[in-house]
Amino acid sequence: MSATREHIISLADNLIRQKGFNAFSYSDVAAVLNIRNAAIHYHFPVKSLLGQAVIYEELLRMEGYRYRNAGLCGDLQLRHLVETFYQNSQRGAVCLMGALTPEFATFDEDMQSMLQKLCVAIREWAADCLEEARASGQMQFAGEALDRAALLVSTLLSSLLLSRIEGQDLFRRMVDQMLEDLGAGWRTEDLQGIKN
Amino acid sequence: MSATREHIISLADNLIRQKGFNAFSYSDVAAVLNIRNAAIHYHFPVKSLLGQAVIYEELLRMEGYRYRNAGLCGDLQLRHLVETFYQNSQRGAVCLMGALTPEFATFDEDMQSMLQKLCVAIREWAADCLEEARASGQMQFAGEALDRAALLVSTLLSSLLLSRIEGQDLFRRMVDQMLEDLGAGWRTEDLQGIKN
DNA sequence: TTGCTTACTTATCAATAAGTAAGTACTTTT
């Protein structure tokens, strides 16, 4: 709807990934957009609503991708997922799950359940992709796809958190190791150039 | 040294794991210990020093464990590591790395490098254990032990973060999946009762 | 006994947080 509203959400998204939810303020956003503090309160009366909007936008982006690429095989969809995280890694950014889950206890109920939805949605998407990739023989792994998906998400999440601290090459080392465990026929170096 | 100082560190540790570093305040600590705000400033003039002390204590605990159990085989040491994380999981707590790394950008240099030291130390300890366990035939995995250690730490870290949100059984599902990948001869259900 | 340190308290600070009330300018609807 409103362009300002979208700008606020996008900026809040960046700030959350950089500093966390509790460490960024309305003033941080207002300063960059050159509007007053209260203008943000007009669009998001309380901070929790802004947080929910940021998470919801991420959910929409993800569902939008799934809808547009429903025809692609699981293996290819997973490449896009890893590619997205890789781009984050290069920007020194973490994912929303990695940024928000540690502060979970400080959120109100509505924001908690929105975050819950995001975590479940990503995991289920990955699980569907893994299941399909295993059925088609493009990947090989033991155990339930949903548990394996948790491990995949886990690796992506923490490789972003840790590579920001221990060095940016850690992301690829970790993800490549994981891809080997999945019996994937590709590695991070095969990814450059894939578009969303 | 001072008992109060130790109490402050211990309480700050809990608060950081529950809410994150930026979301807890000197007042939170003071209220529980029934002392005044300024008493904490006496022991830790600035908040960063308290944060560093919390991380340093964790480092000391870890090094203390390694020193005391240097004789144990890698496989057994890793069981203890997983057991420690499992106990955290049951308490609904996350580990210091999981709690602090997302807020990395908001810390001053000293606290950043202290956190860095902790991350590296845990990873190197796990790598040494894995290397030894592979050499002795108790575990089987491909690739460099240091990269594999990153994956192990990653799984433990994010299983705590995610199980707090998606359900406590997720921890065991993820860790058991990972242990299978390592060719370990044990699972989380074999752990109850191991002491530090 | 004097001096110094330890471990605080009381009282207060400036800065910053989220949030609100009231007003203004522009646009759309009736």
Add this chain to the structure above:
DNA sequence: AAAAGTACTTACTTATTGATAAGTAAGCAA
């Protein structure tokens, strides 16, 4: 043309933050 809604600004309030200054009581040391 009047009314109503949209998108703000100005100008606050209230609460909390980390931090500091000044004082104090207890204990130890020469």
